[in-house]
Amino acid sequence: MGQHFPQQQQQPPPPRPSQMVTVRTVEDLERDLRAKSQAQLHQQQHRDGSPLRREGPKGPMDANQLIEMLRVMGTMPENRPQGPPQGHPNPDIVLRLAQNQGKPMMHQPPPPPNGAMMLPPGMRHPHPPPGMHHRLPMNMYPPNFPPHLRMRGEMPPMPWMNQPPMPMHMMHQPPPGMHPHHQAQMMSQQHHMMMQQHHQLQQQARQNGSHDPYAGLMTPKDKQWLINIQILQLNSQKPYVDDFYYTAFQFKKQRAKEKAGERGLRLQRREQRTLEPRAYTPAHFEGSLGKLQVVSVTAPRKIIDMEIMNSDSADAQTPVRDTRKVKQALLELERLYILVLQLEDLEHPLPEAQQSVTECKEEIVSKILNTLIPAAGAEDKFPSLLSVRKGKVLLLRLFPHLLYSQQTPLWRSLLQNFWIISRKDVQDQVLFEMFPAFREWCAQAVLPNLVEVISVMLPQKSEANPSPSNITPRSPLPAALSNKFGVSIIASIINRAGELDDNSCPPKTHPDWQSWSQFVSTVAEVSCELAIEPSTPLDPLAKPNSLTRFVDNKQSQTLQRLLQIDNKHAA
Amino acid sequence: MLFYSFFKSLVGKDVVVELKNDLSICGTLHSVDQYLNIKLTDISVTDPEKYPHMMSVKNCFIRGSVVRYVQLPADEVDTQLLQDAARKEAATQAKA
Numbered sequence: 001m002g003q004h005f006p007q008q009q010q011q012p013p014p015p016r017p018s019q020m021v022t023v024r025t026v027e028d029l030e031r032d033l034r035a036k037s038q039a040q041l042h043q044q045q046h047r048d049g050s051p052l053r054r055e056g057p058k059g060p061m062d063a064n065q066l067i068e069m070l071r072v073m074g075t076m077p078e079n080r081p082q083g084p085p086q087g088h089p090n091p092d093i094v095l096r097l098a099q100n101q102g103k104p105m106m107h108q109p110p111p112p113p114n115g116a117m118m119l120p121p122g123m124r125h126p127h128p129p130p131g132m133h134h135r136l137p138m139n140m141y142p143p144n145f146p147p148h149l150r151m152r153g154e155m156p157p158m159p160w161m162n163q164p165p166m167p168m169h170m171m172h173q174p175p176p177g178m179h180p181h182h183q184a185q186m187m188s189q190q191h192h193m194m195m196q197q198h199h200q201l202q203q204q205a206r207q208n209g210s211h212d213p214y215a216g217l218m219t220p221k222d223k224q225w226l227i228n229i230q231i232l233q234l235n236s237q238k239p240y241v242d243d244f245y246y247t248a249f250q251f252k253k254q255r256a257k258e259k260a261g262e263r264g265l266r267l268q269r270r271e272q273r274t275l276e277p278r279a280y281t282p283a284h285f286e287g288s289l290g291k292l293q294v295v296s297v298t299a300p301r302k303i304i305d306m307e308i309m310n311s312d313s314a315d316a317q318t319p320v321r322d323t324r325k326v327k328q329a330l331l332e333l334e335r336l337y338i339l340v341l342q343l344e345d346l347e348h349p350l351p352e353a354q355q356s357v358t359e360c361k362e363e364i365v366s367k368i369l370n371t372l373i374p375a376a377g378a379e380d381k382f383p384s385l386l387s388v389r390k391g392k393v394l395l396l397r398l399f400p401h402l403l404y405s406q407q408t409p410l411w412r413s414l415l416q417n418f419w420i421i422s423r424k425d426v427q428d429q430v431l432f433e434m435f436p437a438f439r440e441w442c443a444q445a446v447l448p449n450l451v452e453v454i455s456v457m458l459p460q461k462s463e464a465n466p467s468p469s470n471i472t473p474r475s476p477l478p479a480a481l482s483n484k485f486g487v488s489i490i491a492s493i494i495n496r497a498g499e500l501d502d503n504s505c506p507p508k509t510h511p512d513w514q515s516w517s518q519f520v521s522t523v524a525e526v527s528c529e530l531a532i533e534p535s536t537p538l539d540p541l542a543k544p545n546s547l548t549r550f551v552d553n554k555q556s557q558t559l560q561r562l563l564q565i566d567n568k569h570a571a
Numbered sequence: 572m573l574f575y576s577f578f579k580s581l582v583g584k585d586v587v588v589e590l591k592n593d594l595s596i597c598g599t600l601h602s603v604d605q606y607l608n609i610k611l612t613d614i615s616v617t618d619p620e621k622y623p624h625m626m627s628v629k630n631c632f633i634r635g636s637v638v639r640y641v642q643l644p645a646d647e648v649d650t651q652l653l654q655d656a657a658r659k660e661a662a663t664q665a666k667a
Binding site: 230233234241242243244245246247248249250252334337338341 | 649663
């Protein structure tokens with residue numbers, strides 16, 4: 001086109017030169033005709049002196065900053081369009097949102113409270129038609145819209161328009177008593193003003209050397225109007241739900257800051273500068289046949305009935321069976337994750353988060369446990385779920401919310417399937433992160449709990465076939481002993497049992513102690529047989545003397561060597 | 572609203588935006604909107620300066636639909652939180 005634009009702009013494509021020429025001619029004509037009505041055109045206009053901010057806003061992008069961003073977006077060219085003279089504010093309801101510009105741009109009268117209408121002098125208050133709401137205008141025309149054209153539903157010729165847009169609403173009756181001459185005067189004044197602005201800007205631009213034919217076409221009020229539409233769409237009453245990532249991220253940062261000692265401001269909840277959503281009543285037209293559908297920004301309507309159909313894929317007939325199992329496990333995990341997220345929401349400090357969960361804690365927990373702990377005869381999904389990294393992380397996040405009694409069967413299941421789980425953990429190394437949770441559990445254990453957990457490691461008494469889903473009927477003990485995590489678990493258990501024994505929690509004649517001694521001797525045996533050098537536990541044993549009660553000397557020594565007990569501590 | 576929320580938390584950080592026309596622009600993320608239009612300040616064109624017409628440009632507005640990739644600083648992203656956000660979004664959409 002031969003025109004060089006210094007920057008990309010969010011502006012419509014360049015028009016043909018002939019159209020521009022036409023517009024100018026019309027302007028000239030009008031100017032000649034209206035040469036008499038010169039009123040209110042010599043107001044000093046402030047330049048919008050705020051440069052584009054070099055650094056972006058840090059922190060919440062509230063409505064203010066969004067307005068600023070969008071406003072600046074619209075004023076990209078170097079020569080900023082000057083503030084509108086705005087001799088008379090337009091009879092539109094000014095949204096409260098729009099007024100927080102904070103820039104000394106315009107000599108605007110102070111914003112009216114919601115519901116009031118600002119009128120140019122000389123106009124009577126128009127009677128709103130029945131059914132029209134006061135707070136938000138249904139016909140949201142831009143501020144500079146010539147009113148008399150509005151009434152007819154037309155627009156002044158614009159350079160970039162190829163087809164005239166449909167009017168959004170039909171406006172109400174012109175205010176009674178409005179003189180037609182008055183209307184024409186208003187319209188001409190506005191039009192005149194706009195073209196003047198445009199030309200002024202262009203002249204300045206030419207003086208400066210740059211040439212921007214698109215400067216000054218929209219007044220800041222127009223831009224503000226557009227910005228408000230976008231902001232309206234983004235308004236939300238529940239930021240934690242609609243805007244989760246940002247809200248939670250800021251919350252975490254704030255908490256980290258507070259922990260680090262900087263007692264800054266409390267988390268600034270973004271003020272709800274929203275208009276209360278009002279019940280939408282569709283526009284009513286007199287004398288029309290049937291219901292006409294009226295679409296607006298605040299009440300969008302479906303035009304095309306479209307649904308997305310999932311086509312059945314004929315491919316992937318025989319996926320690798322393993323992959324399918326893994327995928328099923330992953331899907332199951334996602335389902336569980338949603339439940340765990342609900343659990344965490346219940347504990348979240350923000351009240352909004354708590355309100356977003358409908359069920360109570362017990363229900364959610366029971367749902368989760370139903371999946372993790374197999375019902376009688378049902379297939380045990382635990383090993384497949386725990387083989388994946390996601391599953392272990394899920395368990396980690398779940399433990400803080402569980403009661404003690406609910407954790408026990410999970411630990412038991414973990415030990416039972418230790419072979420598979422430890423094998424698959426080699427890459428992930430997530431098991432170690434579970435150790436603190438186990439330590440906590442162990443510290444509160446009483447002997448029956450311990451026995452329950454270790455029962456999976458005792459040799460099977462009956463040779464009856466275990467459940468078919470149990471892939472490895474072998475005892476998990478060798479696996480546990482060769483894995484650092486496993487050894488740590490066993491060491492903690494033995495530790496705890498020692499404490500209990502010292503305190504004689506269940507008396508020494510309790511049958512559980514027999515199971516216990518059996519366990520300890522089994523451990524000693526297995527550790528002797530182990531070909532590989534067992535790893536050292538994370539928590540070294542503290543009280544070795546308890547062991548001597550259950551095992552003979554040789555085994556005790558083996559155990560001590562195994563568990564790296566310092567012989568100085570031996571009684 | 573997931574990515575709008577996500578990008579809002581990255582405002583002020585340095586990112587590299589790769590467009591569908593293969594142009595890569597490095598700059599500070601100034602703002603983002605619900606259509607994921609991006610506004611960058613202090614931009615420079617990465618890779619060889621095959622695009623000399625961008626030399627004088629300091630700030631730019633990029634329409635969301637032309638973006639192919641946005642390269643982010645890794646330590647500004649909480650992946651765990653992002654996963655949770657995605658799960659919540661999926662759950663909300665499944666409900667609706």
